[in-house]
Amino acid sequence: MSAQIPTTMKALISQPDKTAKVESVPVPEIGDDEVLVKVVAVALNPTDWFHIQIFGAPGMIAGCDYSGTVVKVGRNVSARAVGEHVAGFAHGGGFRDRGAFAEYLKTDADLCWPVPARTLSHEQAAAMGCGYWTAAQTLFHPDRLGLVEVPNKVDEEEWVLIYGGSGSVGLYAIQLAHLAGYKVVTTASPRNHALCRSLGADAVVDYNAPDALAQVKALTHDSIRVALDAISEADTQLFAARALAPGGQLVTILAVSDAVKQARPDVAARNTLVYTSLGRPFVFAGKLDVPASAGDRAFMVRWLAKTPALVSEGKVRPNPTKLFEGGLEGINDGLKYMQEGKHSGQKIVYRIAD
Known part of the structure; x- marks a missing residue:
């Protein structure tokens, strides 16, 4: 037909x-x-x-x-x-x-x-x-971050870091992590803070702030075990890795930099390809x-x-x-x-x- x-x-x-x-x-x-x-x-x-x-x-x-x-x-x-x-x-x-x-x-x-x-x-x-496919694959696929998958919800309070919350991947990742019951901390420029919050972000930090990393750690009581870097440049990967508690997991949308491996050898870091x-x-x-x-x-x-x-x-x-x-x-x-x-x-x- x-x-x-x-x-x-x-x-x-x-x-x-x-x-x-x-x-x-x-x-x-x-x-x-x-x-x-x-x-x-x-x-x-x-x-x-x-x-x-x-x-x-x-x-x-x-x-x-x-x-x-x-x-x-x-x-x-x-x-x-x-x-x-x-x-x-x-x-x-x-x-x-x-x-x-x-x-x-x-x-x-x-x-x-x-x-x-x-x-x-x-x-x-x-x-x-x-962006939507990448966010779902990154957050919920068991070989990536393996979070509790929508429509189910996580049982306990748990923070997720989404670096680059105002990008296409980040905006979907905020929504999906929020739907699954996670508390979301993200980074964005101030003009996009309201947008990120409207989609479910619990805390938004200006990535240009000199104490941005300290803010993320303080807001989450230094408890983040999983992170998605939706930008994945060398400096953003380092930021996300350093924000993780010992033994955390990081998924990037581009190849993992050697600097991450050197700075946080205890972090399990891998990239994802939506293709x-x-x-x-x-x-x-x-x-x-x-x-x-x-x-x-x-x-x-x-x-x-x-x-x-x-x-x-x-x-x-x-x-x-x-x-x-x-x-x-x-x-x-x-x-x-x-x-x-x-x-x-x-x-x-x-x-x-x-």
């Missing part, structure tokens, strides 16, 4: 000179367990320009976060239907036939989630991609071959099944969005705006279709 579908589409394609431009490419063919989505809105992430400018290969469709309408389903698919509003995450920049910055996108049917009617716009739903949730092997940073992870995929499938209820019940709110004009042709402007560090506390989104 399918709608009228063209044979070619427009997509933002990575180039040999480390730029990206809109080209006409074939509409991807779907497998028996996949769906084809007509993309309506997309959201931008730093990883999008990383893949284009730093370690991506030419000829790949860029973009990770999308919201759209199912226009075709594979023969084995029964859980999704043509005409359904869905959203999700793709490994943009990693494949020639899978990426969000395109008029059409293919994905495994169980790796997109149905957006409940009368809840989120396409722009809002697109904002629940990379493993898609269950496909891939090349990362142009050289690292990452095998498929059936466990990471199974976790995300289970988590996405919970997401419609969390949204319809108002328990998870999408990142605030900032709509940029220009559709696919305008995305390079948004990536530049992001790369220059001009966005804060908002998700840049584009409308691709009506």
Whole structure:
């Protein structure tokens, strides 16, 4: 069962000179367990320009976060239907036939989630991609921080540090940790303190304050055993590691720095890659071959099944969005705006279709 579908589409394609431009490419063919989505809105992430400018290969469709309408389903698919509003995450920049910055996108049917009617716009739903998936994987996957998973709640008072609370990952991590009953301390610039508190942060510290680390330790009575560094630069990783009590756990979204290992050898530190949730092997940073992870995929499938209820019940709110004009042709402007560090506390989104 399918709608009228063209044979070619427009997509933002990575180039040999480390730029990206809109080209006409074939509409991807779907497998028996996949769906084809007509993309309506997309959201931008730093990883999008990383893949284009730093370690991506030419000829790949860029973009990770999308919201759209199912226009075709594979023969084995029964859980999704043509005409359904869905959203999700793709490994943009990693494949020639899978990426969000395109008029059409293919994905495994169980790796997109149905957006409940009368809840989120396409722009809002697109904002629940990379950051949302990363926050869930980091906090609840048993091989990461392994926190008590929503809808369950932790029995005792326990603090969680989320460094970078006003970023996309951080805003979702605050909400999810709060939903699971944890007390959340986070860092953010003062202009975003109210936003972090509105999502469930119990304490917010200005990361630029000279005594920021001392504040975090005092607020939590030096009891933090788990931390997520949602920024993961060398200095932020050191901050998060030093905030932990002996024997704590730290998860970063980029590679763990050697400085962390030297400063806190007692801390169990590891990084996470959300792309493993898609269950496909891939090349990362142009050289690292990452095998498929059936466990990471199974976790995300289970988590996405919970997401419609969390949204319809108002328990998870999408990142605030900032709509940029220009559709696919305008995305390079948004990536530049992001790369220059001009966005804060908002998700840049584009409308691709009506």
